[in-house]
Amino acid sequence: MGKIITVTPAQTLLEALRACGADPASSCEEGVCGSCETAEIEGTPDHRGSVLSAAEHAGETP
Numbered sequence: 001m002g003k004i005i006t007v008t009p010a011q012t013l014l015e016a017l018r019a020c021g022a023d024p025a026s027s028c029e030e031g032v033c034g035s036c037e038t039a040e041i042e043g044t045p046d047h048r049g050s051v052l053s054a055a056e057h058a059g060e061t062p
C-alpha cells in the first residue's frame with residue numbers, strides 16, 4: 001500500500017517526498033532536467049518547471 005503525501009504550498013514535491021523518508025530521483029532541483037518527473041494521482045499540481053508542455057500540464061498525452 002502506498003503513502004499519501006500532502007505537498008504544502010511552501011514545499012516542492014521533492015521536499016515533501018524527502019520529508020516522508022523517500023529518496024526520489026532528481027538532478028537540477030529547478031524544474032529543468034525532468035529527472036524528477038512523476039505522475040499525480042489526485043489534486044491539481046502547481047507546475048513550476050519548464051520541462052512539460054502546456055498540454056502535458058493539462059494531462060493530455062503529448
Ligand code: FES
Nearest residue numbers: 027029031034036
Ligand atoms: S530535478 Fe526536477 S526537473 Fe530536474
